Amino acid sequence: MGPTGRRGRPRSEAADARILDAALESLLDRGYDRFSVDEVAMQAGVAKTTLYRRWPTKDHLIVTVVARLQDSVPVEYTGDVRADLTHYLGEIVAGLHRMRQAGRPATSGDASAGLVAEVAAAAARHADVGAAVQAMFHRRNALVLTLLEHAREHGELHADVEPEVLFDQLAGALYYRLLVTGRPIDEAYVDRLVASTLRGASA
Amino acid sequence: MGPTGRRGRPRSEAADARILDAALESLLDRGYDRFSVDEVAMQAGVAKTTLYRRWPTKDHLIVTVVARLQDSVPVEYTGDVRADLTHYLGEIVAGLHRMRQAGRPATSGDASAGLVAEVAAAAARHADVGAAVQAMFHRRNALVLTLLEHAREHGELHADVEPEVLFDQLAGALYYRLLVTGRPIDEAYVDRLVASTLRGASA
Incomplete structure (x- = not known):
């Protein structure tokens, strides 16, 4: 116009x-x-x-708030994919713990997924909330997939690595522990996860 | 007595x-x-x-029903860890799709996590439901960890592989796609996931 x-x-x-x-x-x-x-x-x-x-609805507002939180975390390839992934996953873990503890006493040592689980349930319950959540993760994760592609171009990852699958293994493990098994997630775990994912298992 | x-x-x-x-x-x-x-x-x-x-409560009953469904899936090491994992993850995917579609028309093509997300939210909301869900997964996953230990003893996996981290990468990716990103999960995806996890990524 x-x-x-x-x-x-x-x-x-x-x-x-x-x-x-x-x-x-x-x-x-x-x-x-x-x-x-x-x-x-x-x-x-x-x-x-x-x-x-x-x-x-309340759920739409919450999804926008969470998206804004995610957007405050930069994603950058520095030439060291292990360090970059460790750093980024550390930020994800910090964000998850913050959301997990929302509305609960800071001393709470329980393993509840809290708000993270509520957002997942709201996304499952309402198609438009689900679409908003999926769009938010699609947009955010595209940045990490680009990072992994750069690492591949720079020869840090095998030429036939699939960035999407690789990132599912990493982010998935974190959400799985938070939402399903309740196992603790800390810096030491992130280090083990990145090492295991980048190295592979077959003898 | x-x-x-x-x-x-x-x-x-x-x-x-x-x-x-x-x-x-x-x-x-x-x-x-x-x-x-x-x-x-x-x-x-x-x-x-x-x-x-x-x-x-309704949530306690639902957790028991889901645990019983899980227990109907056998876990066995046959000497081929790739085939065994592919088979087991395929069963998990089938179970997740069944739970996901509970109460919805069979033709429903949407990506909602449905009941899976509701159970995660109930676990997050009520400490005793959370404890029951975590106990259920702890018990089930112990079987897969034993399978991975056997594969390690048989020389199919590196001696220093951590079964728990490896299984988080696999199961985590499936739940992450279902509960968070809404990306499709099918047999072809399970094959890609197992290949990526067993092979590793670093060049």
Whole structure:
């Protein structure tokens, strides 16, 4: 549309940022169950209708908050694929633990997947939430797949490595421990996982 | 307790089996949301109080049903670790698809994780359900870890392979695709996953 055309009201990015900041704070503080869209609107100083027009349900708002968290983590190939993957998975683990503990006492030593499991369940329950979650991971994971492709081009990985499968092995192991087996995930585990995945097992 | 000691009333294994059969049928037919413990009691011909004494909530009953499904899948080392893993993961995939589609039309082509995500969320929400789910996977996965140890002893895997990490890479990738990215999981994917995991990536 040309400069003389009629323009719609510019979307208020400042209001969006205020909403998402307030939503993140509320989510980490209260957890999934007690997270309230109305309270977020109040905290952000926007009309509830404004908020609901953009995020029709609590789950939609939460997915956007989580996507924004993920986007704060850079992905870069530095020429050392082992170090790069270890660093990136460490960031994923930190983010998962943060989400896992949302709304729970900081001293909580239990293994519950918390908010991570709630988001997975919301995605399974509502097709549009599921599509939003999948789009978020598709977009994020594309960055890591590009990193792995660069490592392959630089000769750090076998020429016939499949980046998608390789990343499933890495990220999958982390989510599996968090969502299914409840086994602990720490730096030492990330090191073992990266070593095992890059090295392979067949004698 | 000796043969002359007083014995408690023998637990009715027949009643348990009737309950669990009815529960499985109801679960696959109705899905998580519409699954009803009262209906299962009626179908199995047992008093509701009997059922609730043994499984205090719907989630506890569902976890037992899923554990029983898992126990129907044998795990055996035949001397060919690639074939054994491919076979076992194929069974896991079939079980996941069955649970995923519980309560939904058979023609449903969507990628929702369905019941699998609901069980993960229930495990995250209730500490005792979480403990039951983790115990179930701990018990089942121990069989696969033993299989991998045998493969290691037979020289099919490197001597320093860590079975737990290796199995996380395999099972994790499947659950990650189902619960997080929504990417399809089929036989061809299982083949690629096993090949990638056993072979390793570093050039």
